Amino acid sequence: MERKKTKMKNKILYIIMAIIIIAGIVVGCTAKFKFSLAYDDSNRIEVYIGKDYTKSDVESIAKEVFGTNDVLIQKIEFFNDSVAITVRESNDEQLNNLVTKINEKYETSLTKDDLTVVEIPHYRGRDLMANYVWPIVISAALIIAYEAIRFRKLGVVKVVAKLIIWPIVIEALYLSILAIARIPISYYTLPLGIILAVLTLTVITYKNEKRLIEYNRKKN
Numbered sequence: 001m002e003r004k005k006t007k008m009k010n011k012i013l014y015i016i017m018a019i020i021i022i023a024g025i026v027v028g029c030t031a032k033f034k035f036s037l038a039y040d041d042s043n044r045i046e047v048y049i050g051k052d053y054t055k056s057d058v059e060s061i062a063k064e065v066f067g068t069n070d071v072l073i074q075k076i077e078f079f080n081d082s083v084a085i086t087v088r089e090s091n092d093e094q095l096n097n098l099v100t101k102i103n104e105k106y107e108t109s110l111t112k113d114d115l116t117v118v119e120i121p122h123y124r125g126r127d128l129m130a131n132y133v134w135p136i137v138i139s140a141a142l143i144i145a146y147e148a149i150r151f152r153k154l155g156v157v158k159v160v161a162k163l164i165i166w167p168i169v170i171e172a173l174y175l176s177i178l179a180i181a182r183i184p185i186s187y188y189t190l191p192l193g194i195i196l197a198v199l200t201l202t203v204i205t206y207k208n209e210k211r212l213i214e215y216n217r218k219k220n
Helices: 002-030 055-066 092-106 125-129 133-150 156-181 189-219
Strands: 042-048 072-075 082-087 116-120
Touching (some): 042 092, 055 072, 055 092, 133 156, 156 189
Antiparallel strands (some): 042 082, 042 116, 072 082
16 A cells, blocks of 8 residues: 555656656747856946946946846956946947946046947857766766666666666756746856756665665575
């Protein structure tokens, strides 16, 4: 009876996971993934103020001018007199307003022509993954080879299948949640995905260890 309840719970869980993944695929193919400002199409506005500035002050000006909290402020040079303001988009009116606000704040006489505006294209998913592909492939191959040998008594095919399928399912679930919830893909997204894969493999290994102990106990 208890086993039937467990199987039923597992089936419900698998159905929920399948629904989330399918929904994630639909959203990912239609609305695409959402990227953080650092990885999305953006305008980088470089300003030479010519004197020391406070990052928080420039950030406040940028948020007011561009009407959004989604701004990125970076120091350009070693000397604290140039700043880069990154926003998703900008127009002439906003740039003129930006210059006016900076002139008022720092008593400068900048014009819009003193600004350098650079259009930055978004990162593609495969570009973000490029640095992770080979380390992941090599690590996965070594883990699969080790566990196939370690747990061969449990069935090599079964062990290897779980090691391949479950991390893929968990990663698909993770990406689906990102797509559905419109969580921006940022600097931490891929490392977190790798951590989830490692945790999945750890759980599988732990369960295999328990099954192997039980198997050896029955044999003896």
